[in-house]
Amino acid sequence: MNHDPPASSTAARRYFENAATSFPKPPGVAEAVGHYLTDIGVSAGRGAYHEAVESGRMLDECRQLLRRVFHADARDHVIFALNGTDALNLAVKSLCKPSAHVVTTAMDHNSVLRPLHALHDRLGVEITIIAADSRTTRIDPADVAAAIRPNTTLVAINHASNVTGALQPAADIADICKKRGVPMLLDAAQSAGHVPIDFSSLPIDLLATPGHKGLLGPLGTGVLLIRAGFEARMQTVREGGTGSASEFPVQPDFLPDRFEAGSHNAVGLAGLAASLRWIVQHGVDALRRHEVQLCERMMSRLIAIPGLTWYGPRDVERRVGVFSVRIDGLEPSELSAILESRFNILSRSGLHCAPLAHRTIGTHARGGTTRLSFGPLLKEDDIDYAADALFEIAGALAAVS
Numbered sequence: 001m002n003h004d005p006p007a008s009s010t011a012a013r014r015y016f017e018n019a020a021t022s023f024p025k026p027p028g029v030a031e032a033v034g035h036y037l038t039d040i041g042v043s044a045g046r047g048a049y050h051e052a053v054e055s056g057r058m059l060d061e062c063r064q065l066l067r068r069v070f071h072a073d074a075r076d077h078v079i080f081a082l083n084g085t086d087a088l089n090l091a092v093k094s095l096c097k098p099s100a101h102v103v104t105t106a107m108d109h110n111s112v113l114r115p116l117h118a119l120h121d122r123l124g125v126e127i128t129i130i131a132a133d134s135r136t137t138r139i140d141p142a143d144v145a146a147a148i149r150p151n152t153t154l155v156a157i158n159h160a161s162n163v164t165g166a167l168q169p170a171a172d173i174a175d176i177c178k179k180r181g182v183p184m185l186l187d188a189a190q191s192a193g194h195v196p197i198d199f200s201s202l203p204i205d206l207l208a209t210p211g212h213k214g215l216l217g218p219l220g221t222g223v224l225l226i227r228a229g230f231e232a233r234m235q236t237v238r239e240g241g242t243g244s245a246s247e248f249p250v251q252p253d254f255l256p257d258r259f260e261a262g263s264h265n266a267v268g269l270a271g272l273a274a275s276l277r278w279i280v281q282h283g284v285d286a287l288r289r290h291e292v293q294l295c296e297r298m299m300s301r302l303i304a305i306p307g308l309t310w311y312g313p314r315d316v317e318r319r320v321g322v323f324s325v326r327i328d329g330l331e332p333s334e335l336s337a338i339l340e341s342r343f344n345i346l347s348r349s350g351l352h353c354a355p356l357a358h359r360t361i362g363t364h365a366r367g368g369t370t371r372l373s374f375g376p377l378l379k380e381d382d383i384d385y386a387a388d389a390l391f392e393i394a395g396a397l398a399a400v401s
């Protein structure tokens, strides 16, 4: 197949890799980052001068906005992290002692699986990985209930898959965990910001999310929400300067300082505060409606493409805008290359840091899939453009074969 760019290659590039990080960011984010770098610039809590106070005020506003988006309780229980992986590491490692047992799922990302494997190797932590249905890629809550043991320390669940877009029955699993007295961690990396999550009523103890995907902030931001009181069960995993209680040799026992050692990424968090303002202004419910519309359109187009397989839930209410596809006769890496070179579409091929999810759908040993993932600034026209491109590529291959 001809890989040369078509005449239209000067047309705008269409970014379908929002599951990795969202782009473009909404209006106001770049300006907030620029304003911070130009006019504030300093480290929050590290001085009493005006700029340091302003920086602290901005961090405070960012925490308030996160509380608002997730209906979270105490502001001090909003902990800033470096990315989703960092927030998940803090959650998992703060709870696991030798001989602990953790339940997770085959749909989870390496940012959960790898810390757990490291804890297994270092401390002997036992892991149970629940299989998902190979078609819907959803977990049966009954399997979680059956996996819980007397020494289960944590149930760590992926909310929305970064491979198939499947939304897991988080509320049902959380109810089980609550009844059994087992803490639950929700990895909301692919749902936060566009799927409504009510931390005040969902009985989970921890929620981890990057700030740079669906929350639309800059790279280098992440968040861990801790249920008020639950911090008593957590150990620190990183210690250092906080600009507070400096006379003591140990980490302060109050939040957020206890879990926020070292200088903040205030530049990134200024951008995150701006993107959160944009999300609050538009409303998570409206952003979800937009996502559902885009998903419906994509699904209605994908089913009509001969030779194309796509994975995950067919029920739009049970998925987010993450689509994994394969076209007969093409490696996923070739498909991504053609999408970029001929159509200016940016996608991602491979295993997407979720090897067990690819085992679930049977693509692990076949180069994975090509993933197209949505963001709130995409329009129906972008979905049509991507679907037309897939149709054209699949049609050309069918003609050749």
Ligand SMILES: Cc1ncc(COP(=O)(O)O)c(C=O)c1O
Pocket: 019, 020, 083, 084, 085, 086, 109, 111, 158, 160, 161, 162, 187, 189, 190, 210, 211, 222
């Ligand atoms: C489901 C899931 N969890 C966690 C992460 C890790 O987030 P980050 O890239 O911010 O470390 C990702 C990233 O793709 C993800 O898709």
